[in-house]
Each structure stands twice: as C-alpha cells, then as structure tokens.
Amino acid sequence: MNKSDKARIKSIKKSKASNNAERDTVVGSKNFIKNIYFFGPEAKRWYILIGLSVIISILLFPNILIHPKVYRPGDIADRDIKATREFLVENVELTEKNRLEAVKAVLSVYDFDPTATGVVERIKEAFKVGRNNINASVPAEFTGEGQGTSIDSFKNHFFEILDVPSEDNIVNIFAKSGFPSEVEEVATSLVTHIFNNGVVSNKMMLMSQSGKGIIIHDINTGEEIKAADLNRFYDLKSARNSIIEQGKTLSISATSPELTNASVRLAATLIKPNLTFNKRETERRKNIAWKSVKPFYFKVKNGEMLVREGERVKPENILKLSEQFKLLKQNEMIGQAPAMAVLVGFLLLAMYFVGLVNDRSYRREVKNILFTSFILLTIFLVVMASNFVAEETSRGFNFFSSRALLFAIPVASGAMLVSIFQGMSVAISFSLVISILASLVVGGRVEFFIYFFITSLMAANGVKDCPERGVFIGTGLKVSAIGVVLALSIEALYGFLYTLEAVLACASAIIGGILVGVVTTGILPLIEMAFGYTTNIKLLELANLDQPLLRELMVQAPGTYHHSVIVSNMVEATAKAVNANPVLAKVAAYYHDIGKMKKPLYFVENQLGRENRHEKLAPSMSSLILISHIKDGVELAAKNKLGREIIDIISQHHGTSLITFFYEKARDQSERKGGKSIQVKEEDFRYPGPKPQTKEAGLVMLADAVEAASKTLVDPTSARIQGMVQKIINKVFSDGQLDECELTLKDLHKIAKGFNKTLSGIFHHRVEYPEPVVKTAHSKRVVNGNTDQVSAGNSQANRPEDKAEAGENLKRLGLS
Structure with missing residues (x-):
C-alpha cells in the first residue's frame, strides 16, 4: 500500500468520524428538546392543565366576557345591586360644568402691531423718494407742463412704496408742493394716533367680549396687557372717520387746506387693522384651562346599594353601575383573573402529583387526565349554574336565603365518577380540588367547602368496589344522610336552626344526595363509551x-x-x-x-x-x-x-x-x-x-x-x-x-x-x-x-x- 492510499483511507476515516459526531450532536439536541416538559411526551398533560386553569379563572370572573344588563334612565331595576368594593365615581355633569366655566373665563387673545407693519417708515420713504425724484428731474425754472410730465412717471412707484391704491390727485398735489415735510408729519401723526389706539377688522366680534375684556399681545415686545374697555378700539370705518374729523380741524388752521386734505386722505387710505384675533393661541389657552380642571369625584362605599329592585333607574345610578362594571372588568383582566389562573394551576398541579401521578395507569394515558379535567369542569359549571338559580329563586321569597338551596348541588357525583374510573386515591385529590373551587363560586365560604368535601369523600368511598348499579342509589342515600347533618350544623352556625330555612336546607341535602346517585347512574354508560373505560359493572x-x-x-x-x-x-x-x-x-x-x-x-x-x-x-x-x-x-x-x-x-x-x-x-x-x-x-x-x-x-x-x-x-x-x-x-x-x-x-x-x-x-x-x-x-x-x-x-x-x-x-x- 503506497502513501497516497494510506492518506486517502485516513481522510475517509476522519470524514466518517466527523459525520458521526455531527449526527450525535443533532440527535442529542433533538433528545434535549423532547425532554423539555412543553415539547416532550408530557406536553399534552401540561397543555390540558394550563387550559383548564385559564378556563376556570375566566369563569370565576365572568365580567371579562359577559356584559351586564344595560339600564337606561327610567328603566325599572330587576334586582338589588350593591357595590362590591369601595370606588370613586366621577360626577361628569359637575366636572363638565367646571370645565366649561374655566374655558369661558379664558380671555381672547388679540395680536397688536403698533407700527402696523412699518406704515410710518413707508410714508417717510415715499416722501423722501418723491422729493429726490423731483429735485433730480425738474430744473429751477420749470414749467407746469414739464413738472406734470415728471409726476405722471413717478406716481406708480410712489404708491407701490405705500402699498395702497394709487390716487393721481394726491400725488399731483404733493408734487406741486415738492412733497413737503409738513405734509409728511401730518400724515404720520394721524396714522400713528389711530394705530396706537388699535384698529380691528370685526368690531362686533370684539364687543362680544365686552363683559370679560381681552388680552392684547404686542407682537414686537411680547408683552401682554388686559383691556377691559373695548369701546376705545376702532374698526376700519370709525378709524377713517376719525382721521377725516381730525383733518377738518387741521384744515381750518392750515395755510394750504388743499394740501392738508390730501394728507388726510392719504392717512385714511393707509389705515388697516393692527389688532387681530389670534384664534390658535386662544384655543390653546382654552384647552389648557379645560385640562387644568380636575374631575369631581364622590366616593361609593363597599356594600352600598347602587340600585334597588323595583326602583326607577336614575342617571346617577347608571353612572355608579357603569363605573363599577368598568372597574371590575379592568381589575379582573389585569390582575385578578391571571392571578387566579396561577393559583388554580398550582392547585391542579398538586392534584396531579399528589393524587394522580401515583397511579401508574393514570400516567400511561392522556385520556385519564382529560377525563378528570372534563369531570372537574363539568361539575364546576353545574355549581355555577346552580348558584345562579339559587340566588334568583330566593329573590322572590323572604323566608329563606339562597344558602338553603345550595345543599342540593350534586358536587359529590364528580368524586363518585372519578372513584369508579380512576380509583379512590385519585378521587380524594379530586374531591379536595372541586370542593375548593365550588366554595369559591358560592362566595368563598369555608362551611360549604367542608360540606362539599365530606360528601364527596363519602360518595367516592361508597362506590370504590361497586358490584352493581344499585350501589349508586344506596351511596346517594348515605350522602343524603350525612348531608342533612352537615346542613343542620351550618344553619345552626348562622342561627337559623329552628326556622323554616333549616327545614328547606335538610330537604335540599336529601335531594342533593339522591341527585348524586341518579346523575352517576345516568351518565356512567356515556362515559364508558366516550372514554373507553371498563367499570366493574361492565x-x-x-x-x-x-x-x-x-x-x-x-x-x-x-x-x-x-x-x-x-x-x-x-x-x-x-x-x-x-x-x-x-x-x-x-x-x-x-x-x-x-x-x-x-x-x-x-x-x-x-x-x-x-x-x-x-x-x-x-x-x-x-x-x-x-x-x-x-x-x-x-x-x-x-x-x-x-x-x-x-x-x-x-x-x-x-x-x-x-x-x-x-x-x-x-x-x-x-x-x-x-x-x-x-x-x-x-x-x-x-x-x-x-x-x-x-x-x-x-x-x-x-x-x-x-x-x-x-x-x-x-x-x-x-x-x-x-x-x-x-x-x-x-x-x-x-x-x-x-x-x-x-x-x-x-x-x-x-x-x-x-x-x-x-x-x-x-x-x-x-x-x-x-x-x-x-x-x-x-x-x-x-x-x-x-x-x-x-x-x-x-x-x-x-x-x-x-x-x-x-x-x-x-x-x-x-x-x-
């Protein structure tokens, strides 16, 4: 084997090793994810527990989803409604009245321009330009014809400087006199007097504020003063009339009445409003005044009667009812319902680990948790419905309260069913949980927790080895017997032992025990079919x-x-x-x-x-x-x-x-x-x-x-x-x-x-x-x-x- 073959074999081995390592990493990560509670085999159980907790918490605070009856002024109340807690109610009418008064007290703001955007400066500039043009274009010995020709070429420029419509007669008169400074001073003094006093465009709108006055805001200095006497302000017509009247006085003493009249006419032409209503600033100040007024509240005490049955509903009743509902819904959505979901979740978790997880057959199938959750939710809904019926029924009678009817609620049937299908250990933990939840529904009363818990244990123990269906009715009668004793004890606790209400409570306890046996007998075959269980009877x-x-x-x-x-x-x-x-x-x-x-x-x-x-x-x-x-x-x-x-x-x-x-x-x-x-x-x-x-x-x-x-x-x-x-x-x-x-x-x-x-x-x-x-x-x-x-x-x-x-x-x- 040469070196190249050895190197190739070595590289193949390295590649296999790296692939194996990568595969082990992937498998390890997948196993890690599977081992996490919410992604592993326990996930369904957790989802059921969380979902059940959320549903029960929402049912305990129904205002989150259900809107109460809406009353209108003049409606007849069909029930007594009391305040469930102390809260403040805003008096909308009084608050609105105070805010309107605050807005009404705000003075309108008028922007004041004493110079009328440089009118005096424009007069001086126009006369200066006029004199300069005359001196530049007319010789010492001039003829009237030549001077007239010069004025015609200059008049347009003169009125452009003044920013007023042109009048040929005025320019001609001024030109003949060489635009004398005396005329300039007359026009300037007349205009200045009027502008210092103030000219508005709409005197009628200004006078609507005569009872309060206005705020005059100097746009040049930023200073503000309050003006109470609004009669002293001019509108355009009165300002020009004032100038004309002053011109008459000047004409009597003037050496050249024609020239004085021309300057008066020019001054009247230059008049325009310099006191302008500032709507935006006024509205801003009104908004500030509106918001600065704090709402007016009155306190409603806990237990205070908001409206009585049979009474005609008034606007103030509607205000209190709507405020209570809004407050309850807000508190329940933000704090109470989530907190209750957490508490119920831990309660169910304790039931799972203490009573259910010890049963190995229970852990093996999700259907067992699903069955227990279904029975728990069903009995909880039955308790809620029964509590509502008991309250509504007792409203029409004065000799007993809704408490006497609550003993008929067949809470123990849930424990009986769980005992039949899951065993006694599971039924005990179930009895504890459903008794706590049922007592919350009926007002959180400890005595009813004891009643529900003991009767549930009695029912569960009576059917743990049921050989036939007749056991259910027999156990129901035993539940009735123990229920009567507990009902009498609870009535004695409230001081109603020798009353008709105690008799009714005993009757309710007997009916409740019989219902436990009847309900269990009727629903048992349905559960067997739905969940695939096999009871000892079958x-x-x-x-x-x-x-x-x-x-x-x-x-x-x-x-x-x-x-x-x-x-x-x-x-x-x-x-x-x-x-x-x-x-x-x-x-x-x-x-x-x-x-x-x-x-x-x-x-x-x-x-x-x-x-x-x-x-x-x-x-x-x-x-x-x-x-x-x-x-x-x-x-x-x-x-x-x-x-x-x-x-x-x-x-x-x-x-x-x-x-x-x-x-x-x-x-x-x-x-x-x-x-x-x-x-x-x-x-x-x-x-x-x-x-x-x-x-x-x-x-x-x-x-x-x-x-x-x-x-x-x-x-x-x-x-x-x-x-x-x-x-x-x-x-x-x-x-x-x-x-x-x-x-x-x-x-x-x-x-x-x-x-x-x-x-x-x-x-x-x-x-x-x-x-x-x-x-x-x-x-x-x-x-x-x-x-x-x-x-x-x-x-x-x-x-x-x-x-x-x-x-x-x-x-x-x-x-x-």
Whole structure:
C-alpha cells in the first residue's frame, strides 16, 4: 500500500468520524428538546392543565366576557345591586360644568402691531423718494407742463412704496408742493394716533367680549396687557372717520387746506387693522384651562346599594353601575383573573402529583387526565349554574336565603365518577380540588367547602368496589344522610336552626344526595363509551359464562375454555392479596386466549388425542401460529367491545416470553443439518409483547403459565405443585417479564401461596371406594372411572426427594 492510499483511507476515516459526531450532536439536541416538559411526551398533560386553569379563572370572573344588563334612565331595576368594593365615581355633569366655566373665563387673545407693519417708515420713504425724484428731474425754472410730465412717471412707484391704491390727485398735489415735510408729519401723526389706539377688522366680534375684556399681545415686545374697555378700539370705518374729523380741524388752521386734505386722505387710505384675533393661541389657552380642571369625584362605599329592585333607574345610578362594571372588568383582566389562573394551576398541579401521578395507569394515558379535567369542569359549571338559580329563586321569597338551596348541588357525583374510573386515591385529590373551587363560586365560604368535601369523600368511598348499579342509589342515600347533618350544623352556625330555612336546607341535602346517585347512574354508560373505560359493572356483565364469545370459545376450543376458567379461578383468589382488581383479573382470564378460536387444533389442549399438526410444520411456522393467537384475540376483543383494559391484558399476557419448545426444536434441526445454532434467531420465537403493565396483566401471565405447566405433572402432589409453581414464577421473573408491572417480591410470594392453594384444590385426592360385592364366582374390584381420582395408598406425596426439592424452592419465595 503506497502513501497516497494510506492518506486517502485516513481522510475517509476522519470524514466518517466527523459525520458521526455531527449526527450525535443533532440527535442529542433533538433528545434535549423532547425532554423539555412543553415539547416532550408530557406536553399534552401540561397543555390540558394550563387550559383548564385559564378556563376556570375566566369563569370565576365572568365580567371579562359577559356584559351586564344595560339600564337606561327610567328603566325599572330587576334586582338589588350593591357595590362590591369601595370606588370613586366621577360626577361628569359637575366636572363638565367646571370645565366649561374655566374655558369661558379664558380671555381672547388679540395680536397688536403698533407700527402696523412699518406704515410710518413707508410714508417717510415715499416722501423722501418723491422729493429726490423731483429735485433730480425738474430744473429751477420749470414749467407746469414739464413738472406734470415728471409726476405722471413717478406716481406708480410712489404708491407701490405705500402699498395702497394709487390716487393721481394726491400725488399731483404733493408734487406741486415738492412733497413737503409738513405734509409728511401730518400724515404720520394721524396714522400713528389711530394705530396706537388699535384698529380691528370685526368690531362686533370684539364687543362680544365686552363683559370679560381681552388680552392684547404686542407682537414686537411680547408683552401682554388686559383691556377691559373695548369701546376705545376702532374698526376700519370709525378709524377713517376719525382721521377725516381730525383733518377738518387741521384744515381750518392750515395755510394750504388743499394740501392738508390730501394728507388726510392719504392717512385714511393707509389705515388697516393692527389688532387681530389670534384664534390658535386662544384655543390653546382654552384647552389648557379645560385640562387644568380636575374631575369631581364622590366616593361609593363597599356594600352600598347602587340600585334597588323595583326602583326607577336614575342617571346617577347608571353612572355608579357603569363605573363599577368598568372597574371590575379592568381589575379582573389585569390582575385578578391571571392571578387566579396561577393559583388554580398550582392547585391542579398538586392534584396531579399528589393524587394522580401515583397511579401508574393514570400516567400511561392522556385520556385519564382529560377525563378528570372534563369531570372537574363539568361539575364546576353545574355549581355555577346552580348558584345562579339559587340566588334568583330566593329573590322572590323572604323566608329563606339562597344558602338553603345550595345543599342540593350534586358536587359529590364528580368524586363518585372519578372513584369508579380512576380509583379512590385519585378521587380524594379530586374531591379536595372541586370542593375548593365550588366554595369559591358560592362566595368563598369555608362551611360549604367542608360540606362539599365530606360528601364527596363519602360518595367516592361508597362506590370504590361497586358490584352493581344499585350501589349508586344506596351511596346517594348515605350522602343524603350525612348531608342533612352537615346542613343542620351550618344553619345552626348562622342561627337559623329552628326556622323554616333549616327545614328547606335538610330537604335540599336529601335531594342533593339522591341527585348524586341518579346523575352517576345516568351518565356512567356515556362515559364508558366516550372514554373507553371498563367499570366493574361492565366486567361483571362480561363475566357471565353465557356471553356469546365465551359460549363460542367453549364450542370451538373446549380445552382452551376450561384452561381459561381455571386461570380465572387462580387469579381471582390471588388478586385481593396483591391489591389488584379481582373482577378485572377474573374477566381478563376468561378472555385472554379467545384468539385460539381461529386455529384451535394447533393448540395442544384442544387436540384431545388427535394428531399433532405441528409435527408436519417447521418450528418457525409453528411459532408464528402460536404468536398469532395474540393478534387474533385483540381483534376479537375489539370487535366485541370488551374494553381497553381487557384488550391490553390479552396483548400482554405472554409479554415477550420465548416459545421454548419450538426454539429448541429449531436449534436441534439446525444442528442436525450441519448448520450453526446461532443462525436461529431467538427474537423470531418470542412473543411481540408488550410486557405486562399492570398487576392484573402480570397475574394472568403467571396463572396462564402455571396452569399450563400443571398439566404436565405426572403425580401432582402438594410438594410437586409447590415446586412447579416456584419454578415457573422464577423463570418468568428471571426472564424480565415482570419488570414493567408493579408486582413486588412480596406480591410474588403471595401469588405463589394462592396458586398452590388453588391447584391443590383442583388436583385433590380421594379415597378409593370399593365396588359393591357381586355374587359371582370371580368378583372383581375396579377403579372409579373418574380420572382425577387417585388412590391415597398409591400416592407418592411423602417421597423424601419431593420434599427436599419443594423445600428448597419454597425458601426462595418465602413459602416455607
């Protein structure tokens, strides 16, 4: 191998190593994500708990979603409404009035321009330009004709400077006099006097403020003064009239009246408003005044009657009601509902970990949490509806309160249902949670928590081992009895023991207990169908040997049928000792081998001396036939709706155990053919599983194996039975078939004792009865035709080797 080949191989190895590392990183990250609660296998459980918490918190604060009845002025109130807390209510009318007064007090702002944007400067500039033009264009000895020609060319420029319409006569008069400074001063003084006083464009609008005055804002200096006397201000007409009147006075004393009149006319032309209303600034100050007025509030005390039933609703009542609803909705949405969701979430979490997670079957399926959540939410809604009905009913009567009717709420039916389907441990934690939530609905009263909790525990305990439907009504009557005692105690606590309300409370408690039994009886079949549960009542119906499936099994596979009956007897006698459900174990044992009906003659117990069909089949094919009875049994069970629990036990009763006979036969055949035994794969001769997940499934597996092995005993003495039981249990245990169920070594000891007792009863011995003496020459004694009867004299039960073997085996399981 040259260097290039070595380098290429080395690079390939490095590439594979990097790819493996990358793959491990990706797999690791995926596993990490799966292990996170909200993304792993527990995610659905968390989603259910969170969703249930949110729903319950919203239901506890319905104002978030439901709007109360809207009243209008003049409506009649249909109920008493009290303040649920202390709050402030804004007096909108008074606040509005105060704000309008504040706005009204704001003075209008007028911008004042004393110079009227440079009018005086423009007058001076125009006269200066006029004088300059005349001096530049007219000689000392000029003619009137030449001067007239110069004025005509200049007049347009003169009026452009003044920014007024042109008047030829005025310019001509000024030009003839050479635009004298005296005329300029007259025009300037007249204009200045008027502008200093102030000219407005709309005197009527100004006078509308005469009662308050105005604010005069000097746009040049920024100073502001208040003007109360508004009559002194001019409008355009009065300002020009004032100038004309002043001009008349000047004309009398003037040397040139014509020139004075021209200057007056020019001054009148130059007048324009210099006191302008500033609407924007005025509105701004009004807005500030509006906002500066604080709302006027009055306090509503907690428990104060906002409106009484039958009263006519007034505007102030509507104001209080709307404010209370707005405050409640805001508080509930922002703080109370989320806080309640957190509290309820932790309460449900405690229920899950304390009462539910201890039950391994509960953890295995999400449907169990879904069922418990459904019952919890349903009972919660029933409590809310019942509380509403109780309050509305009591409004029409004066001799009792709504409290007396609350004892009829069938809260205990939820605990009863949970106890039936999930067991007593789950029902206890459920009772605690639903009692807390129900007491919150009825006002957070501790006495009702005690009432709901005790009656729920009573109901759950009464049906934990229900053999028939009549138990529900009997338990309901017991709940009624304890409910009456609790109701009287609560009424006595409030001081109403010797009143009609106490009688009504007792009647409600009796009705509530009866409702618990009736509701449970009615809803039980619906839950069985909806969630696929199997109750003891249904199991007892399936335990009837006249069931069509069992009758068919007896006809098609009689050996399997009798085997199943014996297995059922074995597990029923042992189940209680290991805290398993004896009814479920017994019924599952009846049906665990129903899959053998499809090929009954391939199973030895049904051959009845006929030819063994496996002799002509390959071991691998024989193992497939044996394995197929699991799948066939599951299909038959599902078709006949036997229930999930029985179907699970059918699929688990062989676990992943090895079909030893055909596996060894295949190995022998392989060796005889010169092959290697390793070519026979052990997994091809194992059942597909899964391994038993419950005590009942483990019991059926052990009983099935022990009963089958007991048929091989030649002389089934007590010691041999014990040794055989010990051997089979040890074999199943060492094969790891019981690793996933909850059977302990102590349970295995009890199971072995129970199996020994049952099998010893089956394989019992009887004395040999003598035949009647026949008066013949050769009278004979024949053995009774019962094949199970064995002579006590011929028994080998006391053989020393059997006792030694049995003693050694029993020490391992503690049977000695």
